[in-house]
Amino acid sequence: MAEFNNVHSVTEVSEEDDAKHSFHGMFLEPQEEKRSMKALLVKHAKKTCSCTPAKIKDYVFGFFPILLWLPKYKLREYLLGDIMSGVIVGVLLVPQSIAYSLLAGQEPIYGLYTSFFASIIYAIFGTSRHISVGIFGVLCLMLGQVVDREVERAGYDLEPAALSVLTHTAAHVNASSSPLNQTLQKLTCDKSCYAITVGATMTFIAGVYQVAMGFFQVGFISVYLSDSLLSGFVTGASITVLTSQAKYLLGLDIPRSSGIGSLITTWINIFRNIHKTNVCDAITSFLCFLVLIPTKELNERFKSKLKAPIPVELGVVVVATLASHFGKLRETYGSSISGHIPTGFLPPRPPDWNLIPNVALDAIPIAIIGFAITVSLSEMFAKKHGYSVKANQEMYAIGFCNIIPSFFHCFTTSAALAKTLVKESTGCRTQVSGMVTGLVILLVLLVIAPLFYSLQKCVLAVITIANLRGALQKFKDLPKMWHLSRVDTVIWLVTMAASALISTEIGLLVGVCFSMLCVIFRTQRPEAPLLGWVAESETYESLSAYKNLQTKPGIVVFRFEAPLYYINKECFKSILYKQTGVNPVWVKVAKKKAAKRMLKEKEADSGGNQTSISMDFVSEPLGFHTIVIDCCAVQFLDTAGIRTLKEVCRDYGEIDVQVLLAQCNPSVRSSLIRGEFFKEGEDHLLFHSVHQAVDFALGAPGHSGASASK
Numbered sequence: 001m002a003e004f005n006n007v008h009s010v011t012e013v014s015e016e017d018d019a020k021h022s023f024h025g026m027f028l029e030p031q032e033e034k035r036s037m038k039a040l041l042v043k044h045a046k047k048t049c050s051c052t053p054a055k056i057k058d059y060v061f062g063f064f065p066i067l068l069w070l071p072k073y074k075l076r077e078y079l080l081g082d083i084m085s086g087v088i089v090g091v092l093l094v095p096q097s098i099a100y101s102l103l104a105g106q107e108p109i110y111g112l113y114t115s116f117f118a119s120i121i122y123a124i125f126g127t128s129r130h131i132s133v134g135i136f137g138v139l140c141l142m143l144g145q146v147v148d149r150e151v152e153r154a155g156y157d158l159e160p161a162a163l164s165v166l167t168h169t170a171a172h173v174n175a176s177s178s179p180l181n182q183t184l185q186k187l188t189c190d191k192s193c194y195a196i197t198v199g200a201t202m203t204f205i206a207g208v209y210q211v212a213m214g215f216f217q218v219g220f221i222s223v224y225l226s227d228s229l230l231s232g233f234v235t236g237a238s239i240t241v242l243t244s245q246a247k248y249l250l251g252l253d254i255p256r257s258s259g260i261g262s263l264i265t266t267w268i269n270i271f272r273n274i275h276k277t278n279v280c281d282a283i284t285s286f287l288c289f290l291v292l293i294p295t296k297e298l299n300e301r302f303k304s305k306l307k308a309p310i311p312v313e314l315g316v317v318v319v320a321t322l323a324s325h326f327g328k329l330r331e332t333y334g335s336s337i338s339g340h341i342p343t344g345f346l347p348p349r350p351p352d353w354n355l356i357p358n359v360a361l362d363a364i365p366i367a368i369i370g371f372a373i374t375v376s377l378s379e380m381f382a383k384k385h386g387y388s389v390k391a392n393q394e395m396y397a398i399g400f401c402n403i404i405p406s407f408f409h410c411f412t413t414s415a416a417l418a419k420t421l422v423k424e425s426t427g428c429r430t431q432v433s434g435m436v437t438g439l440v441i442l443l444v445l446l447v448i449a450p451l452f453y454s455l456q457k458c459v460l461a462v463i464t465i466a467n468l469r470g471a472l473q474k475f476k477d478l479p480k481m482w483h484l485s486r487v488d489t490v491i492w493l494v495t496m497a498a499s500a501l502i503s504t505e506i507g508l509l510v511g512v513c514f515s516m517l518c519v520i521f522r523t524q525r526p527e528a529p530l531l532g533w534v535a536e537s538e539t540y541e542s543l544s545a546y547k548n549l550q551t552k553p554g555i556v557v558f559r560f561e562a563p564l565y566y567i568n569k570e571c572f573k574s575i576l577y578k579q580t581g582v583n584p585v586w587v588k589v590a591k592k593k594a595a596k597r598m599l600k601e602k603e604a605d606s607g608g609n610q611t612s613i614s615m616d617f618v619s620e621p622l623g624f625h626t627i628v629i630d631c632c633a634v635q636f637l638d639t640a641g642i643r644t645l646k647e648v649c650r651d652y653g654e655i656d657v658q659v660l661l662a663q664c665n666p667s668v669r670s671s672l673i674r675g676e677f678f679k680e681g682e683d684h685l686l687f688h689s690v691h692q693a694v695d696f697a698l699g700a701p702g703h704s705g706a707s708a709s710k
Contacts, residue, residue: 559632
């Protein structure tokens with residue numbers, strides 16, 4: 001038979017208060033203990049390994065959500081909105097795909113490949129109806145930094161003369177003879193070819209990480225990426241993106257900086273070479289900004305009235321391409337252009353397995369950021385439109401959006417907020433919209449792509465920077481954020497500064513560590529007020545927060561608003577001593593000194609006769625006889641916390657002050673019992689409410705004894 005915990009069965013009261021203070025026993029029957037871990041694992045294994053037709057069907061439909069929603073597709077109701085949103089997003093995505101390829105250190109055609117495959121694959125595996133998966137600027141920046149590093153390691157940034165010699169030598173040397181020959185063999189593939197090889201390999205590894213996280217159901221990692229942390233990271237990375245694109249605005253030919261402090265290094269190089277600015281590129285950049293920024297502001301301001309946003313980026317690309325082609329800007333002014341963009345698809349090629357050790361660590365932050373943004377956007381729009389998404393399936397979806405395209409010369413993708421907002425606002429109902437977007441990009445790949453040959457790179461840089469507006473405008477929200485939460489604002493600032501000034505990967509790590517430290521500091525120095533009684537009720541609230549609260553004579557009510565564990569145990573004791581105004585250790589020492597002094601005086605007066613002096617005789621009134629600790633905000637105790645409570649109860653008990661615990665949750669209560677906090681038979685001295693504890697303290701005869709005694 002299960003034991004009964006008598007949480008409050010005290011019935012001893014003073015005779016004169018017997019009618020006023022009547023205590024009734026409260027019995028709680030504990031639930032049966034949960035099964036052992038071994039039994040739970042066996043049960044889960046049997047459930048997982050069982051194979052029935054119904055289970056296979058559920059698994060297949062869960063893994064391919066398109067099989068669930070496509071047969072139920074309402075053609076008349078959904079088709080028009082899906083086609084409109086798919087076409088509009090596709091039109092916006094074409095110039096952005098070309099522009100972000102530059103950011104990732106790739107040729108424009110690879111950005112179009114990436115957007116095409118991501119749109120189609122997510123429609124098959126994804127559970128969100130609204131998000132747009134494709135190229136994301138921050139991930140392109142992180143990828144581009146690794147690509148530049150590996151390209152330089154392979155020797156592609158050598159002087160042209162040296163490069164030609166090495167390439168010629170590589171054709172006549174056996175590649176297996178030495179490590180040097182392996183490097184020379186790589187040089188038979190040109191720089192563009194090797195760059196996409198690095199990008200595709202890193203994309204493959206990031207996708208494997210994401211699928212593994214979905215398989216092992218470790219989506220909880222995203223909880224460590226708070227909104228303020230992600231926002232600060234994206235803003236810091238956006239500053240780095242802007243910096244990396246600044247040289248294209250001015251037409252400067254300077255090496256791309258990478259590693260720690262690359263932002264500062266890049267700006268130093270820009271100002272050192274500012275006299276080499278290409279006037280044609282600078283004027284083109286200025287004119288494009290003059291068109292793009294105001295039009296985007298109009299799109300944002302009148303988005304509720306516009307049926308679809310004005311495709312200003314596509315218009316700028318078309319006009320700039322025509323102007324560059326017919327004005328012969330490359331031949332006349334030396335402007336840098338996109339160059340040849342082939343049509344069709346290249347044959348599939350597996351990632352370079354030899355590169356995996358070089359990029360495996362770099363792929364971890366890309367994988368985490370990619371799935372965190374995708375899952376958060378999926379859940380946000382699902383909540384807004386009243387349906388549910390599966391976080392683990394979303395990780396599978398974004399993982400396959402990276403793994404499968406990596407065999408087709410593509411690079412990293414994730415959900416993107418700006419395009420998702422456009423997609424939602426233009427009538428999207430299902431992922432048929434994503435398929436339509438893929439068809440628009442396919443049309444460009446098969447027919448239109450070569451027409452962008454004369455497009456200036458400075459125009460692509462302008463498009464990239466113009467799309468950073470949302471992240472950079474977060475600076476305007478800082479006063480409001482500071483008013484709401486200073487801690488979140490500091491996390492935002494630290495993450496943003498670290499991501500911009502150090503590096504994106506280190507900035508993310510700094511942000512996670514700093515936000516966790518903030519949580520620890522909050523529990524290390526928590527609020528711990530004294531409580532007062534709300535008249536004509538059983539409620540106790542903070543004396544420092546509310547007026548007109550009453551206190552019971554001889555009783556101090558104290559609330560500690562944090563878990564009690566090894567980090568804050570000393571803080572708990574120091575705040576308790578400060579709030580009550582009594583440090584029991586000091587009181588005991590003072591009593592002993594006073595007793596010794598009085599004993600000496602007595603011995604001197606009585607001629608050396610030994611006389612015992614009562615400790616009560618030398619003690620001074622403390623002003624209270626009971627401390628009630630409200631444990632409602634104590635989520636858990638560790639061994640150090642239990643030991644601290646024992647010490648507090650013992651020390652106060654030695655100066656005739658009892659300590660009572662109230663509102664302990666089951667976890668804390670269980671920890672106290674397991675930690676032998678109570679003496680035998682005294683585990684009933686736990687109170688469900690502060691009011692019950694105060695009533696007991698007022699009714700206890702003599703007001704003496706520690707918390708573990710009646």
